[in-house]
Amino acid sequence: MSKPAIGMVGLGRMGANMARRLHLKGLDVTVYNRHAQKATDLAQETGMHAASTLEELVQKLPAPRVIWLMLPAGEATQSHIDQLLPLMNQGDILVNGANALYEDSMAQSAKVEAAGIHYVDAGVSGGVWGLKEGYALMVGGSQEAVSRVTPFLKALAPGEDQGWLHCGPVGSGHFVKMVHNGIEYGMMQALAEGFAILQAKSEFDLDLAAVAEMWRYGSVVRSWLLDLTADTLQKDQVLADIAPVVADSGEGLWTAQAALAMKIPAPVITLALQMRWASQGKDDYAAKLLAMMRNQFGGHAVQKEG
Known part of the structure; x- marks a missing residue:
């Protein structure tokens, strides 16, 4: 039986360590970063797979695919979603793990789901300690989509049945986070x-x-x-x-x-x-004005900078 496969996009401190933890748990991980050398270096360090382009990432993953984004909220996440959508197939799953505003996730989901692709929003907590201790994961999405990403949630969390929760529909994960x-x-x-x-x-x-x-x-x-x-x-x-x-x-x-x-x-x-x-x-300005008020009504001394 083949191992569950996932693509990780964005290899900052959180994304890279999450990829490491998934790999250490025996899952099949392919990584991509805008600066391709980061992905190459991580693959050489761990033995996981690297992709130099989003097209290559999608090609390397077996269908139906799971792609997890760990990017800054806003334009960086949206631009990668826009690039990935034409490359993905119906039934694939896109997970947004950014610290995103839940309303933005709900809006993104509408566009992604309209293309026949499942969308899961994942709030992730754990910081630099997550690699060793595990991550707290708060996820939103349909029961079908969350069920399919559950092997990855269990691997990332502190325990298979601890530290992760399907909070509700899309948006609820980022709202709880x-x-x-x-x-x-x-x-x-x-x-x-x-x-x-x-x-x-x-x-x-x-x-x-x-x-x-x-x-x-x-x-x-x-x-x-x-x-x-x-x-x-x-x-x-x-x-x-x-x-x-x-x-x-x-x-x-x-x-x-x-x-x-x-x-x-x-x-x-x-x-x-x-x-x-x-x-x-x-x-600073408010504090300076407060000091001048005290000087005006009470004659209190004003300290000068420098």
Whole structure:
């Protein structure tokens, strides 16, 4: 019996490691990347197959094909879908694993399904640890399509029956992943603020690494994020070389927008998102104006830059 075959498109940090995990689990993997050398190098490293063009990728895969995209959301994903559709046959399956807005996935699905090709949206969490620990997978699509990609979901997940879920119709996978990331924003912000408070209490000379390590066992705040925080603090508690700039991937914003649209109060997620914007210097003008207001009404001194 032949092994289930899959084509992986996009070999960034997530895509390449997902291909590695699928290959290590004994599945037949063919990889493609816009920069072909990445695919060639990965094939030479692992023994999996490489394709230098999308046409070659489609030709190498047995029908009905499964092609999984791990590309940036937006134009990069859409352009690859537009290139792949004329090459694929009815009954093939296209999986979009980008951090995509669920409404975009629903719109893409309509075009893909109209061509007789199944569309599955997959929210993927796990980051650089996924290769070893497995990925959390939130998928949306028809029962038929998800059933056919289940061997790949089981291989990618932490366990065959753990860490993956068919959430519902197309769009639901990316919607659940979007909210997942919004929650992540809030949890990270709370941990960061808590340790900032601990660090500021200088007279206690607290060992933040020891506190984090202790909290990992029995505490109600224990979590993987706390594990990662403890590891960071064990290596460096001062963080003098780290710029106070936190990027946002967009999913926190989408979650806040969805909450507003449905009139669901989500102040923690929304404020955590806004704190990321503040770290990017987007509150600089407001902070300067606040300082001038205090100067005007109370005569409080204004600090000059430089």
